[in-house]
Amino acid sequence: MPHPFDALTADAMRAGGSWKWSGSGVGGGVDAHGRGLIGAFVAEMDFPTAGPVADAVRASADASRFGYLADAWVADLAAACAAFWADRFNWSVDPERIRPVPDVMTALVATIEHFTPPGTPVLLPTPAYMPFLTVPGRLGREMVPVPMSRDPFALDVDALDAAFAASGSRLLVLTNPHNPTGRVFTADELAGITAVVERHGARVFADEIHAPLTFDGRVHVPYASTSDTAAAHTITATSASKAWNLPGLKCGQVILSNAADAARWSERGYLAEHSTATPGVLASTAAYVHGREWLDDVLTYLDGNRARLRDTPLPGVGVTVPEGTYLAWLDGTALDLDEPPSAFFAREAGVVMTDGAACAGPGGMRLNLAMGRPVLAEALERMAAALG
Secondary structure, three states: OOOHHHHOOHHHHHHHOOHHHHHHHOOOOEOOOOOEOEEOOOOOOOOOOOHHHHHHHHHHHHOOOOOOOOHHHHHHHHHHHHHHHHHHHOOOOOHHHEEEEOOHHHHHHHHHHHHOOOOOOEEEEEOOOHHHHHHHHHOOOOEEEEEOEOOOOEOOHHHHHHHHHHHOOOEEEEEOOOOOOOOOOOHHHHHHHHHHHHHOOOEEEEEOOOOOOEOOOOOOOOHHHOOHHHHHOEEEEEOOOOOOOOHHHOOEEEEEOOHHHHHHHHHHOHHHHHOOOHHHHHHHHHHHHHOHHHHHHHHHHHHHHHHHHHOOOOOOOEEEOOOEOOEEEEEOHHHOOOOOHHHHHHHHOOEEOEEHHHHOOOOEEEEEOOOOHHHHHHHHHHHHHHHO
8 A cells, every 4th residue: 555655746746845845946946858856865755754753742832842941841751851861772761861952953053062171172983974074173173084894984093093092082972873875873883882982081972863773673872871981971862853853953862871971961961951842842841752653654655765776777786775764775886977976966967966065975976765756756767767
């Protein structure tokens, strides 16, 4: 039977006006063949969110809950988030140590400013989520890229060790599941990271915003859950925004896995928390408590989209089907083009992807799979034809 998401057409998405379907000229642009552009570059889903989440937003409006956050709503969110992480990932977290923030980027800024020595560099495995490459510099910090090993993508522990030693960095930004490669790191891989970080007296900022989105029987392993050592040097940031498609509601969570960090956050975290949106808190609470059945259905649908990508021949393009997230990494370096592969596919196929160079992965492309399957099929068929 057709899934309701199959009815999400490109025309309807363009009319919706989200950045994914209006930015980079997607809204009114056409490709070299006169076809409308397909937005596949922004990391949000085209799917309407879970019914209970939408109900929570409507209830927020009906009750005029647009004021500043009440402590009771923060406590409800923390309890819901803790229960979800305990049930889904077998990590028991004290709700008192879960605090609201508008988003993961706000949490990163607070971590750099309040939990690392002034002026110290930030280490970042690459390719990476685009803002992570630029935000440290805006805070007066050097960003030190550490290329991941490839085939398959993996964290290069020796390279990280050397980078810590050479740079004097005291912070590693670890994204798991990984954006943009889709890797879901294993407990053994994470243990290797812990040893390196501890050897250099450093810390980890664990971006785990895609935690619920894993496939093929994989289960996300929270970095801070792997050992007492990891818990002692980690600040974890997450959100319901990716798994339930809520980025515009501006609500994330910081999980503090040791008493010292919880105490410091209590002293310094006010500004980071202050801009969290009340409707976002209420919606995120509903997602964690009542949105699990919807999430499981979305995972099944996304798995079908992963299969569609896997089954579409794209000659000359290296395809990394994601283990987690809904973001696939495509490597077009073998095409030997005179332009970025993303520019070629935007012009010749009308598929707008994130240019790999923006992720410190030149020659690559980040493709968002979270769209109606007929639209994804059209996008992939256009790309295949362009390679002709």
